[in-house]
Amino acid sequence: MNFTNEREVTVRFEHLTKYYGTTRGIEDVTFDVYRGEVFGFLGPNGAGKTTAIRTVLGLIKATSGNAQILGVDALKPNSELRRRIGYLPGIAATYDNYTARGYLQFIAGMRNLDLSSAILNLGERLDLDLEQQIRGLSKGNRQKVSVVQAFMHSPDVLFLDEPTSGLDPLVQREFEKLLDETIQRGASVILSSHVLSEVEHLAHRIAIIDKGRIVLIDEIAALKNKARKKVDLIFDKPVSYSDFEAVKNIEEITIVNGALKCVVSGSEYELLRRAVELNVTEVRTQESSLEEIFMDFVGSR
Amino acid sequence: MRILFLKTWRDHWKSCLAWTLTLTFLIVIQMSIFPSVSKNKSTMQSFLDTFPDTIRKIFRMQDYTSGPGFLSTELYSMMIPLLIIAVGATWGAGATAEEEDEGTADLLFTLPISRTRILISKILATVSAISILGFLAMALILILRGRVDMEIASDKLLAATFSSISLGIFFTGISFVVGAFSRRKGAAVGVVTGIALVTFLIYSLSALVENFDSITPYNPMQWGLGSLPLFNGFDVPGILKLLAGGVVLLVMAVVVFDRKDINTP
Numbered sequence: 001m002n003f004t005n006e007r008e009v010t011v012r013f014e015h016l017t018k019y020y021g022t023t024r025g026i027e028d029v030t031f032d033v034y035r036g037e038v039f040g041f042l043g044p045n046g047a048g049k050t051t052a053i054r055t056v057l058g059l060i061k062a063t064s065g066n067a068q069i070l071g072v073d074a075l076k077p078n079s080e081l082r083r084r085i086g087y088l089p090g091i092a093a094t095y096d097n098y099t100a101r102g103y104l105q106f107i108a109g110m111r112n113l114d115l116s117s118a119i120l121n122l123g124e125r126l127d128l129d130l131e132q133q134i135r136g137l138s139k140g141n142r143q144k145v146s147v148v149q150a151f152m153h154s155p156d157v158l159f160l161d162e163p164t165s166g167l168d169p170l171v172q173r174e175f176e177k178l179l180d181e182t183i184q185r186g187a188s189v190i191l192s193s194h195v196l197s198e199v200e201h202l203a204h205r206i207a208i209i210d211k212g213r214i215v216l217i218d219e220i221a222a223l224k225n226k227a228r229k230k231v232d233l234i235f236d237k238p239v240s241y242s243d244f245e246a247v248k249n250i251e252e253i254t255i256v257n258g259a260l261k262c263v264v265s266g267s268e269y270e271l272l273r274r275a276v277e278l279n280v281t282e283v284r285t286q287e288s289s290l291e292e293i294f295m296d297f298v299g300s301r
Numbered sequence: 302m303r304i305l306f307l308k309t310w311r312d313h314w315k316s317c318l319a320w321t322l323t324l325t326f327l328i329v330i331q332m333s334i335f336p337s338v339s340k341n342k343s344t345m346q347s348f349l350d351t352f353p354d355t356i357r358k359i360f361r362m363q364d365y366t367s368g369p370g371f372l373s374t375e376l377y378s379m380m381i382p383l384l385i386i387a388v389g390a391t392w393g394a395g396a397t398a399e400e401e402d403e404g405t406a407d408l409l410f411t412l413p414i415s416r417t418r419i420l421i422s423k424i425l426a427t428v429s430a431i432s433i434l435g436f437l438a439m440a441l442i443l444i445l446r447g448r449v450d451m452e453i454a455s456d457k458l459l460a461a462t463f464s465s466i467s468l469g470i471f472f473t474g475i476s477f478v479v480g481a482f483s484r485r486k487g488a489a490v491g492v493v494t495g496i497a498l499v500t501f502l503i504y505s506l507s508a509l510v511e512n513f514d515s516i517t518p519y520n521p522m523q524w525g526l527g528s529l530p531l532f533n534g535f536d537v538p539g540i541l542k543l544l545a546g547g548v549v550l551l552v553m554a555v556v557v558f559d560r561k562d563i564n565t566p
Binding site for chain 1: 414
């Protein structure tokens, strides 16, 4: 699916920059998020993911740049806009002196909504004991409270900052179902994480941020196509380095016992055509994981 | 706003109950001592005369064996105002700094309610708490005055109550300003307590130290306590200065907080 053509933009970061005095927060962060997509926002710890999200939510003041959510200037306080936004903060702190239900009802009250049935429903789905005092809950169960809080009012735009930390695999699966339902009804989700594997099967597109700057924005599918692949080719007779000199898109060529080992970036067409000419008998490919791509981008900078 | 007002009370009800019990205990004890003071006026007075002049001046021990003199020295020149200030300081300094300290500010300030409204709800809760404590003290004294044969005019007691509450509102203003700048509740409470103690010390010593004369007119403790309202009734200029100062400080806190970057732990 192509997510960039004629899709409605719901969140727009435009050259968003935040400095804390002279310390860099984020610089020139620019990207769009579309209706009905999960947008993965990746970067190592301290790269600026949380700063970008907190800036667009008005918690910290931008040094320069603009941001729009649902077509409205997000950097100016706007209660109507905030009604349509859900947020799960990176530090998902809750009021410990409440029960889970009491806390969620307090947040619902602050939104001026009666969300009793949504709280009950989500609590059941995530296997959360709503009558427990939050003070006595485990880290995972506290995270469940925050997940319910973020989803319960069916927001049109949802910011989830490292949402799955502490959730067990069964709950993660339910969380993924929730995400799926959320985008099915046309909402947008910005999902931040420092672990690519966490978002690669959830997000349609990702942005990688490093040292405060966006270094890559792409669709997951396209990224996979661009991924470097390790290819081993075995032939019916030994080949030499010169047999492949003219082939495009290959590098790190080595000949081991008359077989070729190389790395392909992009299309494998030329390599395979040459291999057929040389009577290839076996082809072994090993795709780079997205994690490796991520590390390539982050590590090379 | 009502929901946040009630939440602020909910967060503090245990400490508020503790303050209430302390205040009640203090008043009951002091009132029960009064008969032994008033019935032995001459003995008491000669005993008081042995006190150094310095001590009598610092504690404004004027006509100690009378109802106003006794209440002024024992309760209204220090204990009740400082207790009210302590409640304002802890509620005010914690109003935003505690939310930032514990990380709950991040969600709170993205909810569809403005920072100003959030702060006003917490300010109103704090002012309601110190007002309740002030009037509770007054009610207890009114109930007990007959039992201990204390002559104290209701309007004078009301004047002292207003001065104490106004002093509390002024320091609540300071605590909200400090809280707005700070990100740590402990530090904010410390700063406000420090300001309260220094101003109180200067006020107390101003009766002795002439050098303090130039700053006395600007000391909020002087505005609240200096006119001895239990003897002289309402000190309207003093109360107005405290309330106006409190409002200015609270507005400043709202403005500062509205512009600040919300901190995380």
